[in-house]
Amino acid sequence: MKDSIGKNIGILLTVILLGGMIALRSMQNYSDKNYRGSNFFVFWLSGRLLTEGQNPYNPDQWQTGHEVYGVTNAREAIFLYPLPLAVLMVPLGLLTLDEAYLGWQIIAQLSIAMVVFTLLNRWDRPEHNRLFIPVVLFIFFFGPTYLTLQLGSIGPLTLIILFAAILFLEKKNSYAAGILLALTMLKPPQGISFLFLIGLWLLARRNWKALLGILLGGIFLWMLGMSIDLDWVSKFIHSGEAAFDRRLGYQSNLWSFSYLVCNNNMNCSFALGGVLSLIFLGSASYYLWRNHAKLTIWQVFNISILVGFISTIFLGSYDQLPYIIPIVWIVGTLVKGTKSYIYAFLFLMVLDLFSLFALEKQASTGRDLWSLGNTAIVLGMVMMLLYRQTKSIVEKDIPANV
Secondary structure, three states, X not given: OHHHHHHHHHHHHHHHHHHHHHHHHHHHHHHHOOHHHOHHHHHHHHHHHHHOOXXXXXXXXXXXXXXXXXXXXXXXXXXXXXXXHHHHOHHHHOOOHHHHHHHHHHHHHHHHHHHHHHHHHHHOOHHHHOOHHHHHHXXXXXXXXXXXXXXXXXXXXXXXXXXXXXXXXXXXXXXXXXXXXXXXXXXXXXXXHHHHHHHHHHHHOOOHHHHHHHHHXXXXXXHHHHOOXXXXXXXXXXXXXXXXXXXXXXXXXXHHHHHHHOOOOHHHHHHHHHHHHHHHHHHHHHHHHHOOOOOOHHHHHHHHHHHHHHHOOOOOHHHHHHHHHHHHHHHHHHHHHHOOOHHHHHHHHHHXXXXXXXXXXXXXXXXXXXXXXXXXXXXXXXXXXXXXXXXXXXXXXXXXXX
């Protein structure tokens, strides 16, 4: 009876604390942020135009839509993202901009909390269950999370897609997992490198159903865009090329650093960026192929998310939100291995402090270069813990007299 009462009190306190954190952050961003000048406005407007029978890939309608809702200058000539993403934004477009932004704030934070809660429960241990509120608090102050919520980026959607794909793969529902993985192409710079690594691992595992699901999902997205604009792919590629040129040298990936090292020389930067990306992608591919039978699905996603980000053409620091998946794995593994919370909290503190420092440098310089450190910290921890696990297994297999 006492255990039941204590458990119910714990659940109630958790709900109150989590609800308070989400409400406070949501109202703070809603009150302080000019979301008409944020990424969220772009996503909302794409859905809004579709509800009005218009096309976000039509330059005139796109520009007029900005003016109608109080934005004088559109940053891009058309909607910068794949047209099927605009279809997913239709539910937001049915609401007013204020309602949609506030609702997205709440949904995004609840999604993050749900992913953290479910992943921590994988260990099925009391010490991991106690981590829920502290880990969510740390993640809410992780630089990419902080920026994602302010700008209203679609990072939470990507996070949910990847998380759900992990669950479906674990439940042997490979077709559904593959279709979900295809949705990562709603942001192609993120999806291409990630799908390359995941696809290679699926090939090594001979998971033909998941690979077919990715293909079918890709065809579905193409046809969905075609239902609105027959020429949407070429329009997207053209707008993407222009955006890439403007952002090269400003983001935390190998291509931008290569551009700076080469002193803005395009030929040199493409050559150096290509070589460095191939090194990282090749190394990760070799590791995943060689260890395809040993690694868990979660571990494969950890590597693919991190290496995929650093090797891609361009992404902002807010696109690092899916790092939550490997971050929770690191925290849970540290607690399990050390029987202590100290190292897990130390890791989270270092990561939060550095990511906020990188965010401050981005705000002061206009360049998102320091966020490369977020990738280095998380990827370094993932590989270190995988190495320690492998070494521990090998040592257990060695006979005592050897």
